Amino acid sequence: MARRPAHEKLDIEACPVHKKVCMIARKTKRYWVYILESLKDHRTYVGYTKDLEVRLTKHNSGQVKSTKHRRPLIILYKEMFQTKGEAKEKELWWKSRGGRQELKKLFY
Numbered sequence: 001m002a003r004r005p006a007h008e009k010l011d012i013e014a015c016p017v018h019k020k021v022c023m024i025a026r027k028t029k030r031y032w033v034y035i036l037e038s039l040k041d042h043r044t045y046v047g048y049t050k051d052l053e054v055r056l057t058k059h060n061s062g063q064v065k066s067t068k069h070r071r072p073l074i075i076l077y078k079e080m081f082q083t084k085g086e087a088k089e090k091e092l093w094w095k096s097r098g099g100r101q102e103l104k105k106l107f108y
Contacts, residue, residue, distance in 0.1 A: 031087035035077040035094060035103065038070035044103065045073065046094040048087040052078060076107060 032052040036045040036059060045067050049055040056075060062068040081087040093099045 029082065029084070031081045031084050033079050033081065033087050033090045033094065034075055036067065036073040037076040037107075038067070039072050039074060040070050043070060044076065045070075046091055046099075048084075048091045077103075 029050070031048055031050055032055075033046070033048045034052060034055070036047075036056075037043075038045070045059075047055070052075075056073070058064050059067045059073050060071055062071065067073060079090065081090065094103065
């Protein structure tokens with residue numbers, strides 16, 4: 001039996017056609033907002049992505065222009081959202097003055 005991809009979630013609910021309980025596979029999109037810290041200069045980077053592991057690998061391999069000279073980078077904070085809009089909104093908040101102040105209170 002093949003493994004179900006991580007982005008798929010099984011829900012149990014009543015089947016609308018047969019009126020019986022059945023398993024329904026639903027694809028759920030997950031977006032991550034993340035804050036990276038450079039171990040070189042201790043500055044932070046805020047972003048969002050669908051695949052956090054792949055994105056961190058890209059940052060640390062120099063494939064991201066804005067962080068390639070600040071490697072290595074570690075994940076300081078991450079938060080999952082169900083929609084891209086929610087993730088973008090939170091990313092913008094972390095980049096705002098209030099978000100940066102909160103970041104300093106939490107981690108520095």
